[in-house]
Amino acid sequence: MTAGTMHPDDLLGIEDELGAHNYKPLNVVLTRGEGVYVWDVDGNRYLDCLAAYSAVNQGHCHPKIYQTMIDQAKRLTLTSRAFHNDQLAPFYQEVCKLTNSSKVLPMNSGAEAVESAVKCVRKWGYEVKGVPDGEAEIIVCQNNFHGRTLAIVGFSTDPIARRHFGPFPPGFKVIPFGDAAALEAAITPNTVAFLVEPIQGEGGVIIPPDGYLRAVREICTRHNVTLVMDEIQTGLGRTGKLLAEEHEGVEADLTLVGKALSGGFYPVSAVLSTSEVLGVLQPGEHGSTFGGNPLACAIARTALKVLVEEGMIDNAATLGAYFLDGLRGIRSNKIRDVRGRGLMLAVEFHPEVGGARQFCETLKGEGILCKETHEDTIRFAPPLVITRDQVDWALERIQRVLTRA
Numbered sequence: 164m165t166a167g168t169m170h171p172d173d174l175l176g177i178e179d180e181l182g183a184h185n186y187k188p189l190n191v192v193l194t195r196g197e198g199v200y201v202w203d204v205d206g207n208r209y210l211d212c213l214a215a216y217s218a219v220n221q222g223h224c225h226p227k228i229y230q231t232m233i234d235q236a237k238r239l240t241l242t243s244r245a246f247h248n249d250q251l252a253p254f255y256q257e258v259c260k261l262t263n264s265s266k267v268l269p270m271n272s273g274a275e276a277v278e279s280a281v282k283c284v285r286k287w288g289y290e291v292k293g294v295p296d297g298e299a300e301i302i303v304c305q306n307n308f309h310g311r312t313l314a315i316v317g318f319s320t321d322p323i324a325r326r327h328f329g330p331f332p333p334g335f336k337v338i339p340f341g342d343a344a345a346l347e348a349a350i351t352p353n354t355v356a357f358l359v360e361p362i363q364g365e366g367g368v369i370i371p372p373d374g375y376l377r378a379v380r381e382i383c384t385r386h387n388v389t390l391v392m393d394e395i396q397t398g399l400g401r402t403g404k405l406l407a408e409e410h411e412g413v414e415a416d417l418t419l420v421g422k423a424l425s426g427g428f429y430p431v432s433a434v435l436s437t438s439e440v441l442g443v444l445q446p447g448e449h450g451s452t453f454g455g456n457p458l459a460c461a462i463a464r465t466a467l468k469v470l471v472e473e474g475m476i477d478n479a480a481t482l483g484a485y486f487l488d489g490l491r492g493i494r495s496n497k498i499r500d501v502r503g504r505g506l507m508l509a510v511e512f513h514p515e516v517g518g519a520r521q522f523c524e525t526l527k528g529e530g531i532l533c534k535e536t537h538e539d540t541i542r543f544a545p546p547l548v549i550t551r552d553q554v555d556w557a558l559e560r561i562q563r564v565l566t567r568a
């Protein structure tokens with residue numbers, strides 16, 4: 164046992180007593196990870212099919228990212244943006260080249276990237292588009308997930324995320340996801356942006372109809388509305404492309420990345436811009452003590468590098484299609500739908516089955532960790548370094564659990 168002398172039950176007891184109860188984790192205490200695997204304090208091995216909500220696309224404790232982190236931590240970790248550091252410029256250059264962007268705003272958490280985008284598109288609206296001050300509107304989608312800050316939960320449609328946290332900042336309008344006509348109808352002269360996930364992740368891996376992203380791109384361009392794609396979960400290889408927007412050949416004006424931008428080592432996020440929007444920021448108007456710090460930049464550079472060099476994006480496309488086929492082959496009257504793109508996969512159960520959580524518990528016993536999203540859906544999103552043999556191993560167990568009487 165590696166957690167000192169403490170028994171796992173003691174650790175759970177202390178968490179329960181001393182921690183805020185804002186999560187309901189599966190009953191497993193992890194202590195080590197490598198590639199697609201994690202180990203609990205009793206030495207049991209699991210295939211990680213959540214990958215920290217797609218933050219460890221590169222696999223747990225990737226050796227090259229680890230080495231970069233150690234090397235940079237020995238040299239310099241934080242300067243604040245009061246001074247320059249020698250990792251920021253190369254990070255900008257590499258992330259811009261890779262994503263075809265022309266400006267970057269580095270932040271830490273995903274929610275901060277979203278908040279930053281909201282601030283920037285409002286400012287752009289007032290200073291460039293000519294919207295009257297204080298009147299800017301941002302259109303978002305039902306069933307969205309963009310994080311947990313006040314502004315963001317204020318435009319969530321999940322009652323649990325909002326309840327008793329108000330009052331919320333105004334200026335957001337909610338339309339159905341996947342409905343381009345609804346976007347067009349909702350736009351007014353004061354609309355500054357449309358904020359959307361290319362595939363709704365926390366919403367249950369909801370894939371919009373073919374052509375949706377192209378249609379919203381065209382509508383936003385025609386109405387001079389900024390298109391903001393939240394690729395914090397879908398981006399960086401998860402769906403089998405570097406960015407999910409590439410599936411329809413579109414480019415957002417602002418693209419938000421986070422999670423796997425560090426391969427799970429450190430909170431690193433960024434707003435990527437192909438347009439003038441980030442250009443509205445002047446010194447002193449926005450910032451973050453840790454944003455753009457040398458440790459974060461060094462880690463992100465290597466995290467992006469290994470994603471490309473080690474073929475993880477292509478692997479997500481190939482093995483994602485293979486995994487999806489395998490899931491679709493499972494014959495069970497409990498299953499309502501199987502869907503996915505790349506290694507962002509989901510099995511949805513009929514409501515009368517009584518929730519997806521029970522299957523997550525049983526799969527844990529079989530050596531697979533995954534998490535229900537909403538009541539009735541399990542997401543399967545392993546690290547992108549998974550092999551065909553490991554997918555076969557997982558499918559055999561998933562099939563056994565889902566077809567058990």
Ligand SMILES: *Cc1c(COP(=O)(O)O)cnc(C)c1O
Binds near residue numbers: 271272275393394421
């Ligand atoms: C996880 C997530 C966020 C929030 O990221 P945090 O780092 O948890 O703040 C925002 N948008 C999407 C689509 C996400 O999946």
